[in-house]
Amino acid sequence: MLVQVRGIVEAIGKDWIRMDLNGWVIQAYVPPSVLARARIGEPITLHTAVVIRLEGHGLVFTLYGFADEDERELFEQLLAVSGVGPRAALALLSLSAPALRAAIAQEQVDVLRRVPGIGPKTARAIILHLKDRIGVGPTPGAPIPRAEDTEIIAALTALGYSVVEAQAALAHVPPDPNLPLEEKIRLALSYFARPAR
Template sequence: MIAHVRGVVEHIGLDSAVIDVGGVGYLVHATPGTLATLRLGATVTLPTSMIVREDSMTLFGFADADERDVFETLQTVSGVGPRLALAMLAVHTPDGLRTAVANEDHKALVKVPGIGDKGARRILLELGDRLGPALGGGTQAAPAAAGSRADVVAALVGLGWPAKQAEAATDEVIEGGAVDAEDTGAVLRAALQLLGGARRG
């Protein structure tokens, strides 16, 4: 098991980064919020979780050990795999998820693409107190990686929303003028909130 990687950021993509560790490039999948903290050429240490399958080994990286622990705990719930667990952490902070569980707020989980009302209620029931108490991080969505409009749309599609819905939400946020169109992190956060609201409706 690879508990963390420490190396130079060689590449930052929409849903992953390449970290050069002693001449070996590790492809690390991560949330937009974690990727937003990385800078090309900088040396970073990322807590990681490695998912081993019969035909693949996939490495996931996180902003801190707490996020990694929540990622791993989420996968103890039936039907929640690494992709869905990562999507949950892209929409909610670890404390946001803890608060949702504590308040039995299934609507908060329905904001995550791939989770319907029935699935959200089941996840809350199965999680119980496994995530522990909230540490004070609130329920806001995680920050997003920088980039262009196309990057925002691609990030939303990567999180599970249909392309047309992702494009419509992104355009609505940009045209609405409530956020700086050049601040793609803000655009992505606003689009996530908009899409979450649409699911509630």
């Protein structure tokens, strides 16, 4: 079983990285935590999970990579929930593993269902199946995403931006509680209008 890989980053996409492993080039789908630290030409270590599915008359193997064992474990637990596929599990990890665990432990359906691809029914199923299985209660000091933040991410992804791009834009929005949601979305959109660096 392939549980960890180390290699040099060759290319970075919206939700994947391509790595050279001593002449073998692999592509892994990854959450934002990995994309944030991946740099082309630099080494990276991924904790991995292989998802196998039947497509047509053959099997398709897809590699997923994570920053640490905790992310991989949470990804695999999410896959055990009916209605949650690999892409939805990756989207949920955009909340960060500690924040996601805390949201499940505190039964915050509104936080989960604002993740792109997660509806109210799936959010409740995640809480029902994982609340007693994730192994920890709320992590002290772990930030719980504000409902407004997930609304901004949902609005940006609805416009075609990836979760990673939406999170980058959100990081440039002032956390002012008096700022209307519409203004925060406008400020997030202005992030994409900046000249490329």
